[in-house]
Amino acid sequence: MDLTANIQPISQQQQAEVRRATYQCIKQAGLLYQREFKELQVDFDLSGKCAGMYQVKRSLRRIRFNPWIFAKYYADSLGDTVTHEVAHYIVDCIYGLRRVKPHGSxxxxxxxxxxxxxxxTGNYDLTGIPIRQYQRFAYSCGCRIHQLTVLRHRKILKGRAKYLCQYCHGPLTEVLPEK
Ligand SMILES: [Zn+2]
Ligand SMILES: [Zn+2]
Structure with missing residues (x-):
């Protein structure tokens, strides 16, 4: 978590309001397209830079919202972000996600x-919102583990750079995650 984060996530009451807005939007789509779209799970467990996400895992369809971005941009989120994610869900129901581009016609x-x-995408100023640290890659030299940035990692992969440990002077090799 970013230490400068100081925005508090939205309250339970606001979560309930967002949920209601989501179901209202789904109902509206049902009237428009003359078919029934089921209410789906709505969670507030998204963090980082995205305000919302429509996710399908196996048979579970759900919408995830970012309670920090909603806190900072409540009115916008309640309108645009809710509709944005509901629209993904409706497109999935009508066409199937695999058959269309995510933000296509x-x-x-x-x-x-x-x-x-x-x-x-929303163009939000994310000051005060906790953003996950950039991904790091573990490398070992023989004496310790080094956490390399994605930039350095890519340079190594492309053969454009080699890094030596400053302590033992051994070359760094990637530690592959265990499957
Ligand atoms: Zn989207
Ligand atoms: Zn070393």
Whole structure:
């Protein structure tokens, strides 16, 4: 977690309001397209830079919202982000996710039908919102484990750089995660 984070996630009461807005939006889509879309699970467990995410894992479809970004941009999120993720869900129900581009013409049409201008990503100032640290890659030299940035990791993979341990002067080799 970023130590400068100082935004508090939205309250239980606001979560309930967001959930209601989500189900309202799904109902609206049902009226528009004359079919029933089931209410799906709505969680507030998303962190990082995304305001929302529509996720399908096996048979579970759910929408995940970022309670920090919702806290900072509540009105926007309640309108745009909720509709954005519901539109992904509706497109999935109608076309199937594999058959369309994530923010392609089908998704854009659903957004317009639901009364929101289709923009793929929000342009938020994330100051104060906890952002996950950039991914690191573990390398070993023989004396210790080094955590390399993705930039250095890519340079090594492309053969454009070699790094030596500053303590034992051994070359760094990647520690592959155990499967
Ligand atoms: Zn999207
Ligand atoms: Zn070393």
């Amino acid at each position: 089908e998704w854009q049409a659903v957004m317009r039908d639901l009364g929101v201008e289709p923009k793929a």
